[in-house]
Amino acid sequence: MAKKILMLVGDFGEDYETMVPFQALSMVGHTVHAVCPDKRAGDWVMTAIHDFDGYQTYSEKPGHRFSLNADFAQVKGEDYDALVVPGGRAPEYLRMNREVIALVQHFAKAGKPIAAICHGAQLLAAAGVIRGRKVSAYPACAAEVELAGASYAEIAVDQAVTDGTLVTAPAWPAHPAWLAQFLKVLGTRIEA
DSSP states (O other): OOOOEEEETTTTEEEEHHHHHHHHHTTTEEEEEEEOTTTTTTOEEEEEEEEEEEESSSEEHHHHHEEESSGGGGGGGGSEEEEEOBBBSHHHHTTOOOOHHHHHHHHHHTTTTEEETTTTHHHHHHHTTOOTTTEEOOOHHHHHHTTOOEEEEEOOOOEEEEETTTEEESSSSHHHHHHHHHHHHHHHOOOO
């Protein structure tokens, strides 16, 4: 059965972590509404491409304009079955928005599936919804995950971890594992 999924995005969210889940979840029949505070359907956010070039941290390059397909002001958590939180720099400032925090808390309190990748854990930590959970994130976010009372899952960059209805991963190389685990939590069946 198709699900209705909310995706919280913002300027300079990671390009692959925004585009790929949006397209993949839509491809398998789910309805995905991508929203950003203070923006409406038809507006866009600018993404950034984060890559692993051998430096001490990731590099950042211009991404794409990602079009939103729903109005943030109209969103009600109870209208959605699941939540997706892409990484990049967007979670850093989205976590300062009370309405965003309330949405994340709604999904957690209701036990609805949540998929977060990379820096998306910053938003989960700020919402106070990961205490006692096993959570993966970009390694630079490990301290925030642990300070929020979660157990940081130190896994390979192409792996993901599921704790109940929470699916997390370190970065976009984990898309196959992360999306497969999220689809399982959603109850999505794909037949070859």
